[in-house]
Each structure stands twice: as structure tokens, then as C-alpha cells.
Amino acid sequence: MMKSLIAFNPFFRQHAPASPFRVMVRKEVGDHIRSWRFIIMLVLILLTFIGAMYVSLSNIRKAATNLNDPDRIFVYLKLLTTSDNTLPTFHIFISFLGPLLGIALGFDAINAEKNNGTLIRLMAQPVYRDNLLLAKFYAALKVIGTLFFSLVLLMIGGGMIITGAPLEASELFRILAFAVLSVIYVGFWLSLAITLSVKFRHAATSALTAIGIWLFFTIFYQIIVNMIMNAILPDPAYLQQDSIIAYNNLVLSLLRVAPSQLYTDAATTLLMPSVRSLGPLTMEQMAGAIPAPLPLKESLMIVWPQVTGLLAATTACFALAYFLFMRREIRT
Template identity: 25%
Template sequence: MNRLISISKKEFSDHITSRRFLLILFIICLVLGVAAANGVTNYNDALEKYKNENVGYLFFPSILLAFNQITNSIGHDGLGAVIGIAIGFDLVSGEKEGKSLKTILSQPVYRDELINGKAIGGIISLSIITLAGFLTVLAIFLIIGIVPSVDEFFLIGVIWLITLLFMISAFSLALMSSVLAKTSSGALIMSLIILFTLMYIIPVGGGEFGISVLLGPEPLDEEYDFGSQSQVESFENIQYEYNQKRTVLYDFFSLFSIQRVYNDITSPITMPSKYVISRIGFSEFSINPDIAEGIEKPSLWEILGDKWMKIIVFIMWPVLFFGIAYVRFMRMDLR
């Protein structure tokens, strides 16, 4: 344990004293600060729309709405994934390139202590980076004159924890690539290729391929002869079942994208009105807005209960990536 702590401290010290860390810290504070300012504008617009009884907002807007811009910057725009990869892509490959890995392991240090220490040091560094970004956001809120309530502070902490886990997933991917690749440049390219494949190719291409193979083309009106009302209802049922199956396929392949899973988990927290409307159905709500009358604002536990599958997958990705890195590093031939 003492050796593991020493290695973790060294790795953390190497991170925070590097120019890369300071540059990443500056970028995330700048980007999240701009996103927070834009989010406050959206929050004020939402307050005006709610006062004017706009049907798009079922509940009184919370300052958490401003965090939708922040989570979009981290997840949808890929900032969190880029930061995670930047922290971890050369942790092992850099040692191999510098010919220092053999020297380190010739000391009374076990391989598992070294890989675990590198992972812990990187995770602590990511914690500092994300914490600094969120503190910047809170500072902007306080300067503007917006003070979150106790419940809002708790939910902001939950969003921070989910954001940290998202970055740890990208960091674990980079650490795995750093172990598998021989050079740091190769590890960086490998990380980006795997990330791009998981984020975009599998969710989109896999969904389209699954639909074409398993479901076939979408049923069209001109393919059916509607001679009676029962035939019309039968076609509507067929089309409804087809759309339901298509949604299930897309949801399945979207689980491969940590970016989409991150947005799916954080979106109900930042935009509960949109979350409730989506559960009702946008088409049904647009026809009859009164259908949402009497529905209470979902609690955090209700949201987590609804998203439990995606939360499990979200936790699975960093465990899988680190597990591959751990096994490969333990069996690595350093001769």
C-alpha cells in the first residue's frame, strides 16, 4: 500500500506540474465559463416563457437548466473525452519510448502497483480539473447574483460526479491504448479511432445495419390497400410496432457511445420538463398539453431508476478499458 501511495503521488505530481495540465485547466475553465454564461441566458429566457405560461416548461425553471450548456460542451462537443485522452494517452507508452519502464520495474515495485498508481494519479488529476471547472461555473453564478439552493447544490454535485466518470472512461480508454501501443503517437491515434468508432460509427451504422437486417424497410401507405377502418387500424399498429422496434435497436447501439449515455443521464436532471414530455410523447403532448397536468417533477431517484441500465453501462466502460490495460500490462514482455 505504501508503494502504491508513493507511485500515485508521483504520477499526480507529474501531472499537475506539467504544462499540459495547466493548459487543460485553462481550457476547461474558459469553455465552461462561456457555457455557463450562455446557460444563464437560456435560464432567464426559460423564466420569461414560464411566466407567460409557455407549454414547453411544465415546472419552474431551475438554475440547473444552465448546466445543459455545460454538459453539452463536455459530452456532445467532446471536450470531456478529449481531456480524458490527453491525460492518459502517454502514461505507459511514454515510459516505453523513454526506455525508463524497464528501469522502474527493476526496482522493488510490482507491475500491478505501477499500473494502479498511474490510474489513481490520473483520476485524481481529472478530479482537480473537473472540480476547477465547476467551481468556475459556480463563481460566475454568484457574480451574476444567482445562488443555488441546497437541493440544487446536491444535484450539481451529482452532475459533477457523472462528468468525472465520463472523463475517467475516456482516460481508461487512453490508458488501455497506451499499454497496447508501442509509441505515444500510436496510442493517441488508437484512442481517437476507438473513441470515434464507439461514439459515432457503431451507434449510427450499427442502428442502420440492424434495422435493414432485422426489420427491413419501413411499411409505407402505398403498399397497403385500405378498404375499411379495420385495415387502417391494422396498418397503424404495424407501423407503431415497427417504430417501437426501431427505437429499441437504436437505444441498444447507442449504449456503445459513452457520449450519448452521458447526455442521456444528465439531460433529465438539467431539463426535467423535456424529460417528462418525452416520456409522455411529443406528438401526444402537442395535441393535448393538458395530459401533463398534475404530473410532479421527477426526483433524482426516479431518474436514476429509469436510467439504471445506462448507468450500469456507463460504469462498465471504464472498468472494461482498465481491465484490458491491467491484464495486458501484467503480461507485457519488456525484453
């Protein structure tokens, strides 16, 4: 009878107690927004966004009138890809700062609760253990998504005010797809940081491990792959065309193990509609090809393997964190 009253009476629905999961999500979102580390990362991302937009707007006329560029008609995409080599474009900044944002929001998600003694008290309440881990991940991802979509709306609004150019539907969908891709990319590093926070007891250890993994894939991994491939494979100058293409595809496949490479490939394809392939092409494939922008559907088909790889890596990291957390003893 009481359930029927709650279901059909708006008064009861308004005053019904919130679920423990929603309460934990609301609490985590508030903690993230008020934390100094998030404020510092927010300031850094805003400064890079303002700098990249200033450089893009300063060179937007030149980019829009370049007759040799098939993407010149996409003014709002040019705001995210135009640069005069003084500053990198915005998606390059995100590929560098995005992992730091994810690590900052997740490196002490569990071990800080354990060290402060609040984990035992929280688990003594009528809440499921897996809801705690899911709330930590969902709250941080919610903050990240709000940040990126807010930056996208600021970019679109500023572009409309300054340039006065109309926003095409294809541009809007590409920009939104780029925002979703950025959230997925940062979400991978967030899930990795949460996994390390479950594995290690001290927050400093999990933070240093996550930063070490980020530095390895960002700086050292490409150097190591190129050194190994140059030492093993013959000189490309003495290879046939098919062998050179196979060699380049092998190098690209190894480089795409790095999440930053997957993100850069996908972001470039989404923001530059004229990109038709992420690998080397033969002369036969290039013969007769007209340089023209691809439809959004075709670009999504090109970047789908990269997006799937990021989603799979994020799911694997979160599944490992779930497995470790569910088997961990929290009373000692």
C-alpha cells in the first residue's frame, strides 16, 4: 500500500529518501568540485583552452580562405585544429593534460578512505560494496563530462559571436563526438588510477605509479618502438612498396597500444573530415581520389577501432579494480 502511495502521489515521490548510490555520487561530485587539485587542473585546462582558441581565432581567416584545404568550409572545426605553431591545438593539449585530470580525480579514491578510517564506517551502512566503487567512477566521470561539454559550448558560443558563421549540423555532431571521445580517453586514465588506488595502500604510491605509466606511454613508448623496429627490420629504402606498407602498418599497430596514440588518431579524423585513412595508402588507392570531406558516418567508421580500443581498456581497468576491491579485506 505504501509503495502504491509513493508511486502515484507526487508529494511522496518528492520526499522519498534518495538511494545510497545517488547520495554517494552527490557527495563525491561535491568533494571533487571543492578539491584544490581539481581547481588547479581546471585552471590549467582553461588556460590552455583560452590560449588555443586565441591562436585559432587569430588565424581563422587565413585557414578559411586557403583554397588548397578541403576542410576550409568547416569554420568551427578549424577553431579546434588551426595553429600557427606557437601553441599546439586544443586536442593535442587534451592528449597531454587529460590523463593528469583522470589521475588527479582517481589516484586516492579507495586508499584515502581506507587510511582515514571512513571506509569501514561507510561499509557498515546498508550499502553495497560495488556501489561505492561505481559511485567513485561515475561521479568523477560526471565532473569530467560536464567540464568538456562546457568547453565545447563555450567554443561554439565564442565562435558564433566573433565569426558570425552559421553552425552546420555535421560540425556540431563532429564536435560533440570529439567531446565524447575526450571523456572516454580521460575515463581510461581515471579507471586506471582507481585500480591503482585499490591495489596500493598509500595514495602517493598509486599516484606515482599512474604518472609513471602515463610518462612511459606518452614519451618513452614511441622511442622504444622505433628503436626496436629500426634494429630488427631492414632499411625501408631497399624494400618494395608492399613491404614498406606492411612495415609502416606494423609500426602503427605497435604505436596504437598507447592510449594517447588512439586518442590522437580518432580526434584528428573527427576534427578533419578530409582524413580518409589512418594508415599508409598505395599509389593505386590514391589514384583518382578527390580531396573532399568525408561524411560523419564514414569518419566514425574509420575511428571506431580506436574508440573500441579505449572503451575496452577502460572496461578492463575498471573490471580489475572491481575484482580487487570485492576480494579485499577492509577491516584490517
